Amino acid sequence: MAMPMELELTHVELKHVELRDGDQFKVKGRIMFQIDLALHFNPRFNDDTDGTVLVCNSKIAGCWGDEKREIHNPLQQGSIFKIVLKLMGDMFEVEMPDRQEIQFPNREGLDVITYIRIKGDLKIISFKIY
Template identity: 40%
Template sequence: MALQLVAHVKIKSGGCIKVKGEVAPEAQSFALNLGQDESNLILHFNPRFDFHGDIRTIVCNSKTEGQWDTELREAEFPFQQGEETKICVSFDAEEITVELPEGQELRFPNRFGLEAADYFSVTGDLHVKSVKFK
């Protein structure tokens, strides 16, 4: 997966990371990662158009010291290849909320209980147009 963006910033709970981008016309998948660093993620948000045997599925997970935890899968899939999309990620010590297109929301447990994150990245088949940390 191509790395589109990496930000090393202090993101506090309650804030929102707004990502606006265009999904590649031949997209297989893309991912948003949030955590302490690449090996310690409170959220790996991975919409898969056709990737690793998953078709039109959102896979969420966390990672501790480079080891993946248990995946959660979401069948609702509001993304379209070749179209623009907006995603907003916010979190508190209990859970992470991902606001999806079409007013959908995905909730994932904050397995670390972190109140701040230092790392955010976007990888894969999403051409990032803007990222705002609010």
């Protein structure tokens, strides 16, 4: 499902999607956002602890688990970016613009993801599920 567009948004929700094992969700836009889909992916540029950092987390039974913090953050505020989030069985993989891959466990063991939320100060240029 490709959706060519250019929108300035603070919030996007996709309900009743079917992201399955091996599928990928690609987002291209400007930075200051978070993506939630059973994985919370949040690039931060002014984090109190680490300054510029990528934070991944997920909830288990409604409670946040332990964060994974990646100090290497190739994203820059205001720049155009493209990331690819992949559901890979027991793992999420996030491919960054510099080909760096971040892995985070699929803590709930979901086979299908039916909800995606993107929020923040973001200009979406395109997104695609394939």
